[in-house]
Amino acid sequence: MHSIHLADVHDEGKIPNSTPEAPSPVPEDPLPKKKTRKPFSFYMSVVALCLLAVITAWDATSLAIALPAITDQLHGTTFQSFWASTSFVLGVTITQPIYVSVSDVFGRKQPLYASLLFFTVGSIVFAVAQNMETLIGGRLIQGIGAGGLDVLEEIILADITSLKERPVYLAIIALAIATGSIAGPILGAVFSQFDWRWIGWINLPIVGTAFILCILFLRLRPIDVPLSVKVRRLDxxxxxxxxxxxxxxxxxxxxxxxxxxxxxxxxxxxxxxxxxxxxxxxxxxxxPANPILPYQLFSNATGTASLITGLLHGLVLYTILLYLPLFFQAVFLEEALEAAKSTLALAALVIASSFLAPIAIEFTRRYRFLLWAGWVFIAVFLGLWSIVGLNTPRVQTYVFQALLGIGIGVVFTGTQVPMQASVVHVDDTGLAVGMLVVFRLFGALIGLAIGSTAFSSEFEKHIVALGPLPEQLSALNDASQAVAFLPTFRTLELPAELTDNVIGVYLQSFKAVWYILAAFSALGFIGSLFIKDLSLERDDVGRQGFEQST
Incomplete structure (x- = not known):
């Protein structure tokens, strides 16, 4: 396997005596190279990356469903409840590009250990919090750490594997991410019923295990440059x-x-x-010589289209993960845990398809048609989900979720392949992976804002149309309280007609969200048309690759 050592790289991290050429479609590798056997330490490093993927994904999705119970126990306000959820997302979104840039100059391991420290401290602060202010601070510190863990585990995977072999390992990491994302709401609901503090405590043994594995087995080639030079290189x-x-x-x-x-x-x-x-x-x-925003990633249509569709996928994915369980709570009046169970059809197929999509790419060496099919599934079945209501057979809801999950999973891992295949220099692969993660998370932030606005505006319009509400439902006159009111709404004894009318208001509000997400999914399909089938037959790894000889 050809590898690029630091001695072959100039100060700015470029390959000497090479002429940049855009990747081009290459149908076959006429002289396939013999695969070298990887050391045990490589596989243990992959296990460590999987643990990081699980813990960051589950932690990002576990709090929302437990937040009402937490806010009630700590006597918090709606304002504080909002910040408990938002502080984590903001910490992740803002720090990720910085981690990408710093790790490209200083190396991956120091930023990785720093993010593990932040995440651990934040988890402890969250778990021992006696008031909402402390809890919000803990979630912010967790978010600062999770921003690094989330982006660095994908960058390091790209460092230690070649593009030719990477689809298999992408499937493994995707399985870990999907498992964490699906387990989050379920575990959050379970812990909220007996002790929500375990949402923080459960992180510690997993993070500790990952840290030990990284110390013992993650052997990346160091960037052998004086610290003063590294500091000057930072943007x-x-x-x-x-x-x-x-x-x-x-x-x-x-x-x-x-x-x-x-x-x-x-x-x-x-x-x-x-x-x-x-x-x-x-x-x-x-x-700058080492900018936070690497312009070279936008030098070809495939890379640009991959980033744009990655943003749209994040917009759709994270909004669905938030609003689908709420849909079952509001329309079918299910408790949080039951609502999480009702979304298992989506969960199972997201996990399966996010694992199988890279495997299919590994065998076919093509990804374009797979991405098109994924976006079509998302757009069509989000549109069809808008017809689901109180009288919809449960089998139909499961089928729609399953087919939607197929599309979400395929695009989740499928988009990573063309993004990485589009880079000109192998040392830019980490930057490409990092930027895709950043775009996906920024899309999530936009999607959650759009979803909240659409839901609230529709709810306000339709709740007013019902006329004056009884005292028991007076909180619903404020649309921002619609979600927080769900646990109370389930316990009220109201006339059947009034209950159905209120459920109808919730249903119309969710429909607005589904329509918008379906429209963005259609844009995602259009964006995917600009992605080309580039060659995956590249054996080289970057200057921070795995130390095979150790």
């Missing part, structure tokens, strides 16, 4: 501009339609400031 101005711009932009996007309306100055002012700073950041990033 400090870019980091500052991005942090300010991303924070100022993400905050109003996250609270618009939930805490404050889009028309409020509290939303408009920071959003405008953030966008202006991000524009300045975009222009500035053409100057």
């Amino acid at each position: 400090w101005t870019g980091i500052i501009l991005f942090t300010i711009g991303a924070t100022a932009t993400s905050l109003p996007i996250s609270w618009a339609g939930a805490l404050y309306p889009w028309s409020s100055w509290r939303t408009i002012v920071p959003l405008v400031i953030g966008l202006v700073v991000l524009v300045i950041f975009g222009f500035y990033e053409k100057r």
